[in-house]
Amino acid sequence: MKEPMIRRIDLKTQAKLKIQEYIASLDLEKSNKLPREEEFCRIIGVSRITLRSALNELEMEGLIHRRQGKGTFVNMTRRNMKLSFSPVGHFSDVISAAGFTPRLQPLLTEIIPADEKLAAALGINPGDEVIRDKKYFYADDVLCAYCEDHFARSLIGDMEIKALNTAGLSVFHYLYEITGRKVCWDKVDIAAVNTGLKKELALFGDKPLLFLRGTNYDEQDVPLVLIDEYVDTRILTFSQIRQRIINY
DSSP states (O other): OOOOOOOOOOHHHHHHHHHHHHHHHSOTTTOOBOOOHHHHHHHHTOOHHHHHHHHHHHHHTTSEEEETTTEEEEOHHHHTOSOBSSSOOOHHHHHHHTTOOEEEEEEEEEEEEOOHHHHHHHTOOTTOEEEEEEEEEEETTEEEEEEEEEEEGGGGTTOOTTHHHHTTOOHHHHHHHHHOOOEEEEEEEEEEEOGGGOGGGGGGOSSOEEEEEEEEEETTSOEEEEEEEEEOTTTSOOBOOOOOOOOO
16 A cells, blocks of 8 residues: 655645634624734734735635725625535535535445546546446435545555445545545536436435536646535535626
8 A cells, every 4th residue: 555645735725724713713793804914914924925825715715805995804605605616525524514414325336447538537548447436425314415436446456446435434535545645626517417317316306416527636636536426405505606707
């Protein structure tokens, strides 16, 4: 097994975490305004360049917004949202963030040949072996999602595929333990699908599901995992705040 590599968290990410911790410590009922840049740099211990870079990302994620001549404010609508498309963690964490107790039911781990779309998403050749791991997710024992994780068989060498379930790890942690590669970002395609698409969706009954196909990339921007998620939005309701760029 490959020894995991130790990587440092970059300054911008550290600053984002400190800003989020600072926001969590505020009494937002009294004021949602953040300190001026000079004071904020002193509070969290970073340079103005690093602070601005971190604030820019948090503004793109909708957590804060700036008002010209007035300052930077916590976006109370975003702050009170339970689920957002960005950022997002492991699906069990998504369920917890929505206020439910998550439960995972493993279904089947199998080896399949990559078709052209799967091969293109994972950066491998058509016909290469891919591991597909199927599972249900429950929120307070109510079925809320069906997921399929896909990654190249070559990533785990000669290891038995059943080890994925017996290890009790998410696919991200499982691959990190073996390869040392971390998932850092993903590209997600979103659609609505009918439950007749797959036999595994029959338990949801006759209703449309939100379909998320996410290609997950590592720190070198190399694709690592493709995840198909079918979500019952009656249980898990997503919201998103987007920055609008309008030319007036």
